[in-house]
Amino acid sequence: MQGFLLRWLFNAVAIYLTTLVIRGIQVPDFTTALIAALVLGIVNAFIRPIVLLLTLPINILTLGLFTLIVNTLMLYLVAAVVRSFVITSFWSALIGALLIALISTVLSHVFAR
Numbered sequence: 487m488q489g490f491l492l493r494w495l496f497n498a499v500a501i502y503l504t505t506l507v508i509r510g511i512q513v514p515d516f517t518t519a520l521i522a523a524l525v526l527g528i529v530n531a532f533i534r535p536i537v538l539l540l541t542l543p544i545n546i547l548t549l550g551l552f553t554l555i556v557n558t559l560m561l562y563l564v565a566a567v568v569r570s571f572v573i574t575s576f577w578s579a580l581i582g583a584l585l586i587a588l589i590s591t592v593l594s595h596v597f598a599r
Contacts (some may be wrong), residue, residue: 492598497523500589507585510578514570524570526564529586534560557583
């Protein structure tokens with residue numbers, strides 16, 4: 487349970503920091519970032535594996551780079567569910583997905599056990 491809460495917090499911090507760096511992604515406050523992180527965790531746990539399985543042939547052809555597009559689409563899905571989480575363009579979502587993954591990975595390695 488503690489691991490889940492830490493990952494949730496790290497993702498929320500990553501989302502919030504990403505909104506400070508990228509103008510095309512907006513979150514009004516940290517509470518919204520917490521909600522978006524929770525929805526992102528649910529989307530990544532249940533929907534993303536199905537989408538990756540369905541797009542496996544194109545993912546193989548692109549040597550895994552299509553996963554970036556899938557991650558971008560998952561971030562768009564989170565923005566559709568959490569109304570106050572706004573993404574203005576595809577490129578903002580793509581760079582945002584990369585930055586969120588990078589920040590949360592760094593936070594996990596630095597602060598987790």
